[in-house]
Amino acid sequence: MATTERFDFSAFDNGVGNSGFEFAHGPGVDLRPQLPETTPDLIGVDLTHRIDVADVAFAAAAGGGSGKPGGGGGGGFSFSPYTTTASAYNITIEFKGGNWTQDLHDVFVGAADRLANLIVGDVQNVNVIMKGGPRLVDDILVIAELKNIDGAGGILGQAGPTSVRTGSYLPATASMQFDIADAANFFAQGLFDEIVGHEMIHSVGFGTIWSYLGLVSGTNFVGAKATAEYNALLDNGSAAGVPLETGGGSGTAGSHWSETIFEHELMTGYIDAAPDPLSRMTVASLQDLGYQVNYSGPIDGYALA
Ligand SMILES: [Zn+2]
Structure with a gap:
């Protein structure tokens, strides 16, 4: 359900x-x-x-x-x-x-x-x-x-x-x-x-701040690090970017991962019953913003349904 x-x-x-x-x-x-x-x-x-x-x-x-x-x-x-x-x-x-x-x-x-x-x-x-x-x-x-x-x-x-x-x-x-x-x-x-x-x-x-950094193209987040993690989730995929939410109001659409595709992930626009895993892809997106990140940090296991 x-x-x-x-x-x-x-x-x-x-x-x-x-x-x-x-x-x-x-x-x-x-x-x-x-x-x-x-x-x-x-x-x-x-x-x-x-x-x-x-x-x-x-x-x-x-x-x-x-x-x-x-x-x-x-x-x-x-x-x-x-x-x-x-x-x-x-x-x-x-x-x-x-x-x-x-x-x-x-x-x-x-x-x-x-x-x-x-x-x-x-x-x-x-x-x-x-x-x-x-x-x-x-x-x-x-x-x-x-x-x-x-x-x-x-x-x-x-x-x-x-x-x-x-x-x-x-x-x-x-x-x-x-x-x-x-x-x-x-x-x-x-x-x-x-x-x-x-x-x-x-x-x-x-x-x-994605728009300030030019990291959105159409309905995709196009930061290289997050895109690579998405392609890893796809099992060696070749997507050009990470699909973003297109539904909801303007505070939801375009500023979250797609709920349809990522469902329970923490940074979709809709919260699900716990757990809501924080994936490597989200951490990678922070690297795309310019932060130095730690992939050995507290990241949850996550796979596409
Ligand atoms: Zn949000």
Whole structure:
């Protein structure tokens, strides 16, 4: 039985007032991140996508989640920033606000640690002028926030880069915001770690900076490393690129692997019942972005159905 659920969804209307987003959730709720100022080394962008997961909750409940205990929302805890030390690529997560639980905090730490074992090379430091003053970023700063948005269902949140470096276009800052009620529900279903992992990979550039780097042709991702991994999955295939999702809204189509072809893989546009493996192909796509990656890192076994 198909267990696909909508994962991340309508596009954030980048840079032109986010009117689609405002329209979607009505007035009075503004999730737009504080964009860093553009400087000679940095471009303030808004590549965050809204994540709207009413359908995920129903489908996941029907399919039976893995049932991790605990993790209620609105725990009322604050946490200090966390910086990965697994490799020369450092991910700093700033936990905004005082709505955290230990469990939800730990999901972000776990996702960052995993990613820092896959992306392992240093990226140029950059000064980011943000509200509150300049920050030296080495290598990416992720502002994570749990907030009351619209209760269970509806909007899950939004995530993605909020600034990229000039030249390389590798993100320097990102925003990951989630509705407290939904985060708790997905944690209880054993899916929040997959959601956070997926969104953190978007935050370092998957599907969000591809157009800057000329890595999409038609409906294919044409980075050489990921394409080679796809051809390996095809058992010595000769595809010119990795097929991308063509369905869903503009935040889903074109910025994920094809759900039809890759189904359970973590970076399709729809989350499936766990497990959702993170494949060598996804890691290879990060190499295509310009990152130094580690193929001995925590990569899941994956084969085409
Ligand atoms: Zn996504």
